[in-house]
Amino acid sequence: DIxxxxxxxxxxxxxxxxxxxxxxxxxxxxxRASNKNYLAWYQQKPGQPPKLLIYWASTRxxxxxxxxxxxxxxxxxxxxxxxxxxxxxAIYYCQQHYSTPVTFGGGTKVEIK
Amino acid sequence: EVQLVQSGGGLIxxxxxxxxxxAASGFTVSSNYMSWVRQTPGKGLECVSILYSGGSTLYxxxxxxxxxxxxxxxxxxxxxxxxxxxxxxxxxYYCTKSPVNGTTLRYFQHWGQGTLVTVSS
Numbered sequence: 299d300i301x302x303x304x305x306x307x308x309x310x311x312x313x314x315x316x317x318x319x320x321x322x323x324x325x326x327x328x329x330r331a332s333n334k335n336y337l338a339w340y341q342q343k344p345g346q347p348p349k350l351l352i353y354w355a356s357t358r359x360x361x362x363x364x365x366x367x368x369x370x371x372x373x374x375x376x377x378x379x380x381x382x383x384x385x386x387x388a389i390y391y392c393q394q395h396y397s398t399p400v401t402f403g404g405g406t407k408v409e410i411k
Numbered sequence: 412e413v414q415l416v417q418s419g420g421g422l423i424x425x426x427x428x429x430x431x432x433x434a435a436s437g438f439t440v441s442s443n444y445m446s447w448v449r450q451t452p453g454k455g456l457e458c459v460s461i462l463y464s465g466g467s468t469l470y471x472x473x474x475x476x477x478x479x480x481x482x483x484x485x486x487x488x489x490x491x492x493x494x495x496x497x498x499x500x501x502x503x504y505y506c507t508k509s510p511v512n513g514t515t516l517r518y519f520q521h522w523g524q525g526t527l528v529t530v531s532s
Contacts, residue, residue, distance in 0.1 A: 329514075338518035347505050347522035348456070359520070391456060395516040399471055402456040 300324050300394050304403035310411040317379040319406045321392035326372045329396065336396035339368055339377045342405075343388045351390075352377065384410065413437040413521045415506045420526035427496050427530070433489040433506030433523050441484045444509040444517055447491045449502035450525075459504075460491060461516075474500075496530045503527050 301324040311317040327336045335355035340348035350359045352368035355375055365380045379386055387410060392403040419431040431447070446461045460480040461469040468480055479492040489506055506523035 336514070336516070340519075347525050348519070349522070350518065350520050353518050393456070393518060395514070395518050398469065398516055400458050400516050404455050 299399055300327065300397055300401050302392055302394055302401050302403035304390075304392060304406050306406060307404070308407040308409065310409045311379075311382045312411045313384065314381050315411075317382050317386070317408055319377040319390050319408070321370075321375040321377070321403050323373045323375075323394055323396075327394045327396035328372050335371055335375070336394055337368075337370075337375050338393045338395065339366075340391045340393065341386075341388045342391065348391060379408070382408070382410070413508060415508060415521060415523035417504075417506050417523040417526045420504065420528050422529045422531065423496055424532045425497060425530055428492070428494045429496065429528060431491040431493070431504055431506075431526060431528070433491075435487050435489065435508070438508065439484075440482050440487050440489055443511060444513070445480075445482070445489050446507045446509065446519065447478075447480060447489075448505045448507055448519060448522075449500075449528075450505065451502040457502075462489065493528070496528075498530050501528060501530045 303322045305320045337355040339352040341351050342348040351362050356368045367378050369376050389405045389407050391405050414436045416434045423429050448458050450456050459471045459474045462480045477495045481490045503525045505525045507519040508521040509517035510520050
């Protein structure tokens with residue numbers, strides 16, 4: 299199984315500042331034939347299901363604010379919130395869908411400093 | 412608009428059975444890649460089963476032989492039949508829909524509201 303490791307476990311960022319979340323896969327999730335990284339990012343607020351933010355490592359889902367961006371390739375990925383808003387307080391998860399079983403990272407909790 | 416409305420769940424003793432339902436609207440279940448994903452505080456998020464539009468299925472090792480994913484096309488509803496339940500199956504279960512086009516394994520674009528299954532005597 300591909301292990302997805304997120305860091306940090308939690309971070310506190312001031313409103314308007316940048317938040318950066320890292321996700322590392324235990325093997326490459328870049329499919330060379332398509333040049334796509336099979337990685338998605340989700341946001342989960344308390345009492346709600348996860349919400350898709352980013353797919354193919356860097357493509358924003360429709361309706362997701364452009365302060366959210368994804369980057370990286372191969373085994374190392376980053377989710378960046380360029381200017382943290384109060385509404386962004388949540389737990390963020392990465393997920394690989396390169397090989398079975400699909401697996402998720404353990405989550406990163408983002409709070410306001 | 413895609414909507415997934417879940418029902419079922421509750422408290423069930425070890426060894427018992429339970430069926431979760433996921434009523435879909437805004438799309439046709441039989442034409443889509445549907446999954447059940449569960450979440451626990453300890454193990455996090457885990458995809459337990461996938462049902463492809465063609466009818467083939469995938470199961471996590473942890474539930475294979477005990478859980479069955481299926482759909483009722485006339486009701487546009489997805490199901491998860493869970494048998495021989497164990498304490499470690501205690502989780503919030505989510506019904507999900509993936510994009511229409513994609514690879515064999517996909518990300519989860521739409522999620523139901525979740526339903527809590529508690530396995531305990």
